[in-house]
Amino acid sequence: MTDHELDILDRRAAAAVADLDRALPDGAEWVPAHSPPPPDRSVRPLLLAAAVAIVAVLGLGLVMSRLGEGDDQSTVAGEGDVGGTDEFVRLTFLDPAADALAFTAAFDGISAATDQEQVTATIQGPNNADDPWTGAVQVFTTTSEGSELYGELVDLGGVNGSFVRAPIFGLQWIDDGRRHSLTSAALDETALAALATEAIASGWRGDGPLPGHRILHTGGLGETFPTLPYVSLGVDQAVAAVGYRSDDLAFAVGTVPGGESRYRALQVFGDTEAVQVRGREGVIVRHPGVGDLVTIAWRENDRTVAQVETFDDPGRVIDHLDALEPTETASFDELLEMRQVDDEHRLLEIPADELDRFSDPDETPPDEVMAEISETRQGFGARALLFRNEGQPPSLHFVTEDSSGGASGTGAPVRDLEHATVARSSDGTRGIFAGVVPDAVGSIEVEGADPARIEDIEQVSIGGSDAVLFVAWSEAAAPLSSTVVRITLADGRVIRYAT
Amino acid sequence: MTPFDDFYRGEYRPLLRIAWSLTGRKDLGEELVQEAMVTVHERWESVRSYDRPGAYARRVVLNAATSAARRRAAEKRAIQRLEVEATPVRLAPEPPPDDEFWSALRSLPERQCQAVALHYLEDRSIDDIADVLDIAPNTVKVHLHRGRQTLAETLRPQEDDR
Numbered sequence: 001m002t003d004h005e006l007d008i009l010d011r012r013a014a015a016a017v018a019d020l021d022r023a024l025p026d027g028a029e030w031v032p033a034h035s036p037p038p039p040d041r042s043v044r045p046l047l048l049a050a051a052v053a054i055v056a057v058l059g060l061g062l063v064m065s066r067l068g069e070g071d072d073q074s075t076v077a078g079e080g081d082v083g084g085t086d087e088f089v090r091l092t093f094l095d096p097a098a099d100a101l102a103f104t105a106a107f108d109g110i111s112a113a114t115d116q117e118q119v120t121a122t123i124q125g126p127n128n129a130d131d132p133w134t135g136a137v138q139v140f141t142t143t144s145e146g147s148e149l150y151g152e153l154v155d156l157g158g159v160n161g162s163f164v165r166a167p168i169f170g171l172q173w174i175d176d177g178r179r180h181s182l183t184s185a186a187l188d189e190t191a192l193a194a195l196a197t198e199a200i201a202s203g204w205r206g207d208g209p210l211p212g213h214r215i216l217h218t219g220g221l222g223e224t225f226p227t228l229p230y231v232s233l234g235v236d237q238a239v240a241a242v243g244y245r246s247d248d249l250a251f252a253v254g255t256v257p258g259g260e261s262r263y264r265a266l267q268v269f270g271d272t273e274a275v276q277v278r279g280r281e282g283v284i285v286r287h288p289g290v291g292d293l294v295t296i297a298w299r300e301n302d303r304t305v306a307q308v309e310t311f312d313d314p315g316r317v318i319d320h321l322d323a324l325e326p327t328e329t330a331s332f333d334e335l336l337e338m339r340q341v342d343d344e345h346r347l348l349e350i351p352a353d354e355l356d357r358f359s360d361p362d363e364t365p366p367d368e369v370m371a372e373i374s375e376t377r378q379g380f381g382a383r384a385l386l387f388r389n390e391g392q393p394p395s396l397h398f399v400t401e402d403s404s405g406g407a408s409g410t411g412a413p414v415r416d417l418e419h420a421t422v423a424r425s426s427d428g429t430r431g432i433f434a435g436v437v438p439d440a441v442g443s444i445e446v447e448g449a450d451p452a453r454i455e456d457i458e459q460v461s462i463g464g465s466d467a468v469l470f471v472a473w474s475e476a477a478a479p480l481s482s483t484v485v486r487i488t489l490a491d492g493r494v495i496r497y498a499t
Numbered sequence: 500m501t502p503f504d505d506f507y508r509g510e511y512r513p514l515l516r517i518a519w520s521l522t523g524r525k526d527l528g529e530e531l532v533q534e535a536m537v538t539v540h541e542r543w544e545s546v547r548s549y550d551r552p553g554a555y556a557r558r559v560v561l562n563a564a565t566s567a568a569r570r571r572a573a574e575k576r577a578i579q580r581l582e583v584e585a586t587p588v589r590l591a592p593e594p595p596p597d598d599e600f601w602s603a604l605r606s607l608p609e610r611q612c613q614a615v616a617l618h619y620l621e622d623r624s625i626d627d628i629a630d631v632l633d634i635a636p637n638t639v640k641v642h643l644h645r646g647r648q649t650l651a652e653t654l655r656p657q658e659d660d661r
Contacts, residue, residue, distance in 0.1 A: 009651040012600060013619040019596035020520060020620075024512050 086301035088257045090332040091324040093244060099323045101244040121224065123217040123265050124210055132216060136268050137195070138183040138224055141206030149174065152420050153484065153496040154189070157197040162498055163189060165415035168269050171196050180206055185269050217261035224265050241309075244320075251310035251317045253324065258305045266297055266307065277306075277318055284314045300326065370394060371462045371469040373434075378456070382425070382471045384434035386414065386462060396469075398434040400425040417467035424483060424499035431474040433485055433499065436467060440490040444472045447484040447496070503543050507536060510553055514560050516620055520601045521564040521612065525593040531567065535559040554631045561613045561631070603653040611646030614639050618647075 096103050121140040125132025149162035149172060161173035170183035171192045180199075182192055198211045209215050217223075241254030256262065270285035275296070282298030296308040296318060310317050370386040381401040388394055393416070399409040414421045414436050422435030431446065433454075440461075444454045459470035472485075487495045514535060518528035539546050539556050546552045595601050604612055604619075610632065617628045625643070629636040 005651045005655065006647060009647060009654065010619075012654060016595075016597040016600040017516075017620055020516055020601075023596050024516060024519075 086303050087328075088303045089255065089300060089326040089328065091253055091255050091300060091306055092242065092327045092332060093253075093323055094325050094327070096244055099320055101246050101320065103242065103244060121219065122209075122215045123224070123261075123268060124213040125216050127212055127214055132214065133264050133268070135186045136184065136216065137187065137192075137210070137213070138268060139181070139206075139210065141178050141180045143177060143179070148483070149498045151498060153498055154193050156193060156200055159200050161193065161196055163419075165419050165421070169415070173200070175200065175205070178206055182210075183269075217265045219258075219262065219265060223256075223258075223262060224268050241307075246320075249310070249312045249317060249320070251308050251312065251320075253321075254307045254309070255300060256305050256307065257303055259302060260299070263297060263299050263305045266295065266305070270295065275314075275318060278321055278324065282318075296321070371460050373458050373460055373469060373471045375458050375471060377473045380432055380473060382432050382434065382473070384469055384471050386436060386469050394436075396421055396423060396434065396436055398423045398425060400432050417462060417465050420487065420495045420497050422485060422487075422497045422499050424485075433472045433474075434470065435487075435497070436462070436469055437487055437489060437495060439466050439493065440468050441470050441472075442488045442490050444488075445486045446474055447486055502547060503540060506539070506547075506552060506556075510556055511536075513553075513621065514556060517557065517616060518560050518564055519595050520620065521561070521605060521616055522567050523594050523598060523601060523605060525595070527567060528564075531560055531563040535563060551630065554627075557617070557631045558633065561616075565609055565613070600654065603650055606653070607646050607649055610634070610638075611642045611649070614642040615646040615650065618643055 093099055093101060093103075121138050123133075123136050124139055125137070126135050129135055149160060151162035151164050151172075154161045154163060154171070156173055159173055159175065161171050164170040164172065164183075168183055168185060169187075169189070169192070170181055171189075172179060172181045173196060174180075180196075182196060184192055187195070195210060202211050204210060241252045243250065243252045245251075267283060267285050270287045273284040273286075275282050275284050277296060277298040278300075280298045280300070282296060285295040285297060287293060287295075294310055294312075294314045296310070296314050298306050300306045308317060308321065368388050370388050372383070372385045374381075374383045376382070379402060383399045385397045386394055387397060394414040396412045396414050397409070398411070408425055410423050410425065412421055412423050417436060418438050420435060420437045422433055422437075425432045425434075433444070441457055441459050444457060446454065454472045454474050456473040457470055458472075459468040461468050483499045485497050485499065487497060489495070511532065514532045515528055518531045518535075519525050520528075522528050522531065535556055538559050539552070546555050549555055604615060606612075607615060613632055614628050617623045617631060621627075623631070625636045625639050628643075629639045632639065
C-alpha cells in the first residue's frame, strides 16, 4: 500500500464525512428520560440467539404462541428457600490482574431480558418421593393465540398433545387458549403423558401443583436453562454478571438471590458433578444438547446462589474462584460504572457455534453427515442432511429451493433415531417434508389436505439402524390445510406429527 | 438549561454521525444515540465528573453499534434456523451518503472499524482514540494502520473507476 493510495483514501473519507455532515439533522433537544426503556420493546430483540436457545429447549410451540401477559413474576421466592441472616452478596475479583485475569464485560440483566422472562415456571416433584427433585418436572403455562402444536402428537385422553424431544424432553397441550408445557429430564414419555392425562382429567388449568405433586420452586424460565441465567433476577440491578478472561480461559461470574430451591432448580436439566468451590459444596452442570456451556454453581451464603458460566475446563476455572470477594451491591455497581455492558457477549449467545451447523451445512466436515437426500421434484429442490454432532444430539438440516431460486432452510435437533423428527417447508400451497423416523416409510398423508396423499417420497437408510431419512413432496394442486402428517411405517406403526 | 442539556445539544450530532455511519441506518443510529443518552443521563452524576464525558458517550455508542451489527447477524442466523416462513420486513433504513465508503468501513474487524471511524469522523488523536476505546495507544496505531490499509484495498477498484 503506497502513501499515494492512502492519500486517496483520506480524501475519499473527508468527502464522505462532509457529505454526512450535510445530511445530519440540526441539533436535537433532550427529552428527559428518567428510566431506561422497557426491556421487552420490539426494538430490543437483543438476545435473539439466546432466545433461540430457549426455542431449542422448549420447542417452537412456545415461540409461535403468544406468551402470557401480566404474569408478573419478577422473582418469586422459591417455596423451599432456606432463610438465614446472610445478605445477598456479589462476588468479584477486586483486583483481577492479581489473579492474571482481565475484566472483559458486564452482562446487563435488564437488556438480557426477553419476552420469555414473563413466563412463570414451577418445578414440581411427586408428593410421595423421598427426594422429589429426582422426579422433577418443570411446568409453565402461557396464553396461546393459535391451536398449533409441533412435534409428535400423542393422545392425552381425548386432547392432542405433542412431544418436544430435543434437546430436552417435554410435552405440550393446548386447553382453552392456554398452552401448558411439562418438561422433564427424569420422566419418560409414558410417565409424562400419564401425568398430563391425569392433569387434564382432574381439571388442572395451570394453577397450582399437578395431581400428586408439590411445588418445589417458583421462578422464571431463565432459572433452569443455561444461556439465560440472568433473565429473572428480580432485584433492582442493572448488571447481572461480569466476564473475566485470561490467556486461555473465559468465564462469567454471576450471583443471583435465592436459596436451596433456586440452587437445585438450575440443576434440573443438566448432568451434574459434585465439586468443591471456595470451600463449599458445589456442582458442575453440563447441558447435553445445548452446546458446550458449563455452569459451575454453589451457594455462597443462605441468600446467594453463585453461577459461573464457561466454555472452558471448569476445573481450571474453579482454581481461580478462590480469589473472588463478596461485595455489596452498591460497591459492585461502583466498580462497574466505567465498564460497558456487553449484552451480545459470546457467553450469552450460546450455543451459536453449535446451532450454526444447522444453518450452514457447508461448515460441517463431510464425515459428520450420517445421511443425505438431494432431489428435485415438482419444481422444488430439497436437500436434507442428518448430521452427527460430537457430544450432542444429531441434527436434521433441511433446505428447499423453488424454481425462481427462492430458498429456505430449517434445522431441528434429533433426540434419537427411535422417535420421529419432521421439518416442513411450504410456499403456502405446496409442502415438502423432511424427517427422520425409526423405520422405513410406507406412506405419508397430510391430514385435512387435498390431495391428502403424498406420492413422491425419497428415503435413505441411516447406517447401523432401521431408521431412515426421508423427503416427501406434496402435490401442487391445493393449499395445505393442515400441518399434521400421518406417517405409516413399514412395520405398521403410525406416527402423527405436527410441523 | 442543565449541564446535561448542554451536553446533549453539543454531542447529539457528533454521536449520530458515528452511529449512522457505523450502522448504515439513520433510524437505528438515532435510536442508538437516544439509548446512549439515556445511559449517560442515568449516570450523569458520575459521568459529569469525568475528564471527558464525551468519550464515555462515544464508547456507549460504539459498543451499541457493534452490538447492533452482531444482533443483525444473529437474527439472520436465527431466522435461518427457525425458518418460520417469516414475511420479509420492509424497512427504510436511509443509509448515510456515500454508503459505499461507510459500508467498507463497517466490514472491517470491530476494533479497526471503531478506530478508523474515530480517526476520520472526529479527527481524533491516537491518545484520544485510545481513551475512548479503553485500549493502549500502540494498539490503536496497529488497528488504524491495518484498517486504513484494508479500506484502501477495498475501495481501490472504485477509486480507479472514478
